[in-house]
Every structure is written in C-alpha cells, then in structure tokens.
C-alpha cells in the first residue's frame with residue numbers, strides 16, 4: 450500500500466497589504482493568527498496529514514477576506530473567524546457537508562472557464 454494522498458487541501462490566503470495601502474487584504478493584526486488556529490485545530494482533532502493546510506498568496510477575492518479555498522470542490526469560504534474555521538472543519542471536512550452560509554457569494558465565484566476556452570478567447 451502506498452503513501453496516502455490528502456483527502457483535503459485548505460488554502461488559507463496569507464496575503465497582507467503593506468501599511469498605508471488602501472486595498473483590503475486577508476491578513477491584518479486582527480486576523481494574523483487564523484492560519485495557526487487552523488493548523489492547531491487540525492492537529493487537535495487528529496486529522497492533520499489527511500487534511501493539508503497551505504498558506505497561499507492572494508486568491509483575488511480580497512474584499513471578501515479573510516478567505517480560504519477548500520479542495521476538492523472549489524469551495525471558497527469568506528470572512529473567516531476562528532468560530533467559522535471550527536464549523537468548517539467539523540461540518541465540511543469531517544462531516545462532508547459544505548457550510549453554505551460561509552461560502553462566497555456566487556456573484557463573486559462564477560463557474561470556471563476551461564483553459565482551452567480561454568486560449569480560444571485570447572486568439573480572437
């Protein structure tokens with residue numbers, strides 16, 4: 450039997466804007482401990498490894514931050530707090546049910562465009 454691949458990846462945006470920058474960002478003094486909280490929670494629940502938390506740069510949904518993308522499933526969670534992370538782990542990651550009330554608005558997260566389709570559009 451081979452080395453098991455993770456069941457989930459949790460891509461937490463860790464981008465912070467430089468001081469004085471008007472653009473919103475996912476990491477501020479108020480939210481800078483969310484990744485640590487996520488990792489600690491996964492360890493405490495004994496699921497670190499089959500769930501892989503990953504620090505990522507900007508996911509281009511800054512106005513809705515702090516954001517986190519869960520794969521598989523392309524599920525984008527927004528306005529994260531520690532309480533929301535707890536529910537996402539318990540209900541989505543362990544329970545198998547997306548926490549719909551924390552998911553990004555569909556206006557900001559429409560269907561993906563296939564790479565081949567985008568290439569075709571660029572040629573026109």
Ligand code: FES
Nearest residue numbers: 462475508510511
């Ligand atoms: S800074 Fe997090 S999505 Fe842009």
